[in-house]
Amino acid sequence: MADSPEEIYKSIKKIKVIGLMLAVFTILTVGLSYVELPTHSLNIIVGMILATIKAALVALIFMHLNHEKVLIYKFLAFTITFVLALFILFYASSTDPLVFDGF
């Protein structure tokens, strides 16, 4: 934990820089959504990559997950497993047992 005044001043600077980066990424996301990429799926993928970068900045720096105690990483390991399971549900559903191509 950054506790000495010098470190706090340093982290204030960092916070402001990250805030600015987040704003820039937001502008980029909006701008890119008006550019028609070869397929719309590509637009979605690019948009989600940008959103993930932003989310990572918030989680790692603002929520200081870049240097946190082991216990919290253990909690999050469970969370991530279950959230991934939720999204894998979607892939599992794409093999629809009712659609049968024949022998």
Next chain:
Amino acid sequence: MDIPYTVSARPDTGLYNAKVGVWLFLASEVMLFGGLFSAYIFLRVGADYPWPVHELNVTMGFINTLVLIGSSVTVLLAWASIKLRKFTAYKVYMAITIACALTFMVIKSFEYRSKFTHYSVTMTDGTILTGHLPHGFDIEFGEVNELTLTVAGKTASIDANPVSYVLPYIKGTAPSFKTEAGEDIQLDSTSFAKLADEARAKAREKQKAEGLKETPNWSIKLKAASPITFSVPPSKLLAKPALDAKSISFRDGTTVEGKIINDKMTIEVDGVDLRGTPEKEKSLAWNEHYLGSAWKNFFIHQRDEAIAEFSKKYDDGKGGLSRDPNKSATHQKEQFYLHIHSPKPESHEASNAAHGAEVHAPKEGHDAGHASHHPEVQLERKDVQFYSNFTPKLNSYYAIYFTLTGLHGLHVIAGALVLAYFLIFDGRRLRENPEHMANRIEVGGLFWHFVDLVWIFLFPLLYLL
């Protein structure tokens, strides 16, 4: 009793207790929103209509994103200010954070309001008209001389309550009624309660006399002194009336006989979406008594322009196209989704001339108020398949939009309340135990960043992509 480890770290976890608590809470929050994002994917993949892109107000969403990012920064600065023992700065940053939360909610409420008052009408051929209904949508049903009320026996789910369910929809003032006993009454809650009591008494007598298991329903007929006309939204009726309905039933079971006088829907059209219409040029929207051929020609012109532009943009140099026009959602929208901003189609020569040095003549009817900005169309009910304002009822996109942003909005309110509590009611702790206060702000801040993080995904998924 003092709660342990509010300031210093607990030796075995290395963390103060509140931090362990908030991370456990955030873990469950991730699951909550994870489930809803998963639902979003399912709904989007399964949608049988073009998924709306850029249909919400992007500017407002963009401003709200910046507002939330800004508040995430200020909540951190508030925490840092306590660490540096700059209490005034802490209070200022905290106040800014809460002001940001309020700004976010105010902007969001404007967005919601504009959706609640905007309507989408699907016609029977799949054409969708969007616009405002200046008078709402009421069915006028007239020449009614008699009300038939049904007072329920014990088990029925619908019990007559004409005072709440029928009287409000009478056009003009309610006439007086004559009961079956020949008594003249003004229908109000007292007189109706008396009638209902009498009816129940009669129903019980019949039950006794005939040895019935349950009390039967009892009808009361009320003759109107003068013919009544109702003006009632279809949603206030028990069932959608047939086109030539001779009787309608209100939601309390009251039935009246008469005839439909007017069931046309007046809509100020601001958009014609033909993506779901099989034959775009024969759409019902181009009927002469609706938008007419002038708008149809305007549509054809715009569509051809879009096609020409697309061919130019994706010319592969060999006389073909480098992109399938049927697979470009943007191109489909440019071709088949007509946005209407003027009461009459502007001819293209005229609009070109307007850009030149010509004198700008005021547009026709420009000063006649809001209604004149869009053509007003009277839709016949037989041509309307479905209508709704832009609420969860309209389609699965708006359903998930309101679910996600509604839940997120509640989080913003909750976060703001917690931070406001720290700012307003925790002054003593700030002076006496600033380290504890800093930890509290850190924990509140963690929740606040999480709210920001959810919005970072919501904004592109709902507004942009």
